[in-house]
Amino acid sequence: MTGTFQKIPxxxxxxxxxxxxxxGQYRLSAMFANDERKINGCFAIYTIFSxxxxxxxxxxxxxxKQGEPLEFPSLTPIMAAAAWYEREIHDLFGLTPVGHPDLRPLVLHENWPRGLYPLRKDFTPDTSVPEGVSxxxxxxxQGEGVFEVPVGPIHAGIIEPGHFRFSQAGENIINIEAKLFFTHRGIEKAVEGLPFTTALYQAERICGACSVANTLAFVQTVETLAAAEVPARAECLRVLAAELERLYNHVGDIGNLCAGLGFAPGISHGxxxxxxxxxxxxxxTGNRFLRGWICLGGVTMDITRDMIYDIKQTLSELTxxxxxxxxxxxxxxxFLDRVNNTGLLPQQAAVDLGVVGVAARASGVDGDVRRDFPYAAYRRLSFSVPVYTxxxxxxxxxxxxDEAVESIKIIGQILEGLPGGKLTSELPxxxxYSTAFGMTESARGSNLHWLMAGENSTIYRYVVRSASYPNWPALTVAAPGNIIPDFPLINKSFELCYACLDR
Known part of the structure; x- marks a missing residue:
């Protein structure tokens, strides 16, 4: 994807x-930094609006520019959605957003030494990292009867670590502080210098549940850099993979939501x-997460008549x-008594925080990348985007x-109108140092992947903004005003991903 580009002091x-x-007609979709000193002697702050x-x-x-203070004017006072982006830039690049109201570390924790910035180019894999203490x-x-309840970072289930500190008055939640990024993997740093074909395996494994969405965003970014044409059949099969992924996530997430209030029949059926x-x-595909199907320039495998029959039969029974x-x-x-009027996220809060996907559409924000910025074969398909208020x-x-039902309809359209032709095309x-980005609509919302190419078709800088990234702060808005036993239910209703943060 491209658009207008403005370079400014x-x-x-x-x-x-x-x-x-x-x-507000254009919303902040991503904000990140890049160390371009080897190219032009500068650091750069990128903001993408849609x-x-x-x-x-x-x-x-x-x-x-070189010699200027390593700082930039914070956007957070005028757009709340910038808050996490700017804290991450401060952590990983050492660039200070002047005027930011809360510059506590976000990605780096207390054991990371101050003054060491892992996404700068002079931080190499052999850089010695002493133990930090902060x-x-x-x-x-504060107030009469107020107390704190710490939860995590180690939880009772097989979920990843996150620490939540509740301020309570009785059972009522007054405030919640979420501390995340406990298992950050440094993927954006690890792929620097790698060929695009090798880095694809990292992109595909950012998150198991969003494997197709992340892979598709990555390959579309590379294909935009190369101005490559993807065969029509491959584009349809990519949509098939994306909707199969959305479908199993939504069906499973509905079961998980039932677990938040102990409704056993819903858990079991989900x-x-x-x-x-x-x-x-x-x-x-040989893989439960559909890995290995999408590749640069197209897809790696076709589907047969028997497979088409299998898909139709399975979805007919599932419907x-x-x-x-x-x-x-x-x-x-x-059941309805527990879910109605619980965990409210007002529409204006969703807009201000840049919330995406299911969480946004449930709060009256009508947005879906598949429809608004169509990619692959979506531009040729008919489907509805459910919105609640x-x-x-x-x-x-x-x-x-509702989206699960729409996914089944989309898959039906793909199978009925699957064109012939090649599965892959060569990339020019x-x-x-050219740049591009790609967006996809995962089960959780929009993913944005941005790339700056290095020399010889390698990666100079890779940025991943998952759907969970702008949605996590919304949880701290939706939880207060509810009782603490409802927090697991509220949390599961957002279905936020830890791995997508710890990329």
């Missing part, structure tokens, strides 16, 4: 971002139906079963249920 970043957003109304993007590149400050909530879909994935499960939930007063757990549940040479 760093001092004018806030004014330029204000103009680019055009009163407008679904115009189907367009704007990219601003703010330059910090304190992570948590703002206190797990059963998800397992049927993942076994279908394995029959089609009736899934409708029965949803009927079980929609007609259960005790109540912003509660129930709305996030119903959005998933890629110019060094």
């Amino acid at each position: 760093v001092a004018t970043l806030r004014a330029s971002a204000t103009l680019a957003s055009r009163g 407008s679904k109304e115009e189907g367009a993007f704007k990219t601003i590149k703010a330059i910090i 304190e992570y400050l948590v703002p206190p909530v 797990s059963r139906l998800k397992e049927q879909l993942m076994r279908l994935n394995e029959r089609l 009736g079963d899934f409708a029965g499960v949803m009927g079980l939930l929609r007609n259960n007063d005790a 109540s912003g509660d757990v129930a709305a996030r549940l119903w959005v998933r249920a 040479p890629i110019s060094a």
Whole structure:
């Protein structure tokens, strides 16, 4: 994907971002830094804005020249969605967002030494990292009867680590502080200098549940850099993979949501139906997460008539079963009592934080990359984007249920109209230091992958902004005002991913 590109002095970043957003018509989709000192002697701050109304993007590149202070004007005071991006830039590059209201470390924890910035180019794999000692400050909530409840970072289930500190008055949540990034893998650093073909394996493994969405965003970025044409049949098979991934996630997530309130029938049925879909994935590709299917320039394997019959038969059976499960939930007063008006995320908060995907659409924010910025074969398909306005757990549940039905319809269209032709195309040479980005709509929302090419078709800089990244802060808005036993339910309704943060 491309769009307008503006290069500016760093001092004018806030004014330029204000103009680019055009009163909120363009939303902040990503913000990140790049060490370009080997290229032009500068650090750079990139901000990408998107407008679904115009189907367009704007990219601003703010330059910090050699000899200038390593700082930039913070955008957080004028757009809350910038808060995490700027804290991450400060952690990983040592560039200070002047005017940021909360510059506590985000990605780097207390054992990381201050003054060592891992995404600078002079930080190499053999750099010695001494043990750091610092304190992570948590703002206190004071008052009569207020107490704190720490949860995590080690949890009772097989989920990844995250620490939540609740400020409580009785069972009512007053405030929640979330501390994440406990198992950051440094993927963006690890792929520097690698050929695109090798880095694809890292992109495919950022997150198991979003494997197709991440891989597709990565390969589309490389293909944009190369100005490559992907065969029509391959584009359709990519959509098939993406919708199969969305479907098993939504069905499984509905079961997981039932686990948040101990509704055993919903848990069991959700797990059963998800397992049927993942076994279908394995029959089609040899991998339950559909890995290995999407490659640079197309796809690695075709589907046969027998496979098409298998898909249709499996989804036909699942359609009736899934409708029965949803009927079980929609007609259960005790279940509805727990999900209605629980974990409210107001529409304005969703807009201000840049929330994406199911969480946004459940709060009345009508956005979907497949429709607004169509890619692969989506531009030739017909589907609806369900939007609810109540912003509660129930709305996030119903959005998933409706989207699962739409995914089945999309898969049906793909199988009925699958064109013939090649599965892959050759990629033309890629110019060094050219840039591009790709976006896909995962089960959780939009993913954005950005690349700057190095020499000889290698990676100079890779940026991954997963759907969970802008959505995690929304949890701290939705939880207060509820009782603490409802937090697992609220948390599961957002279905946030730890791995997508710890990339």
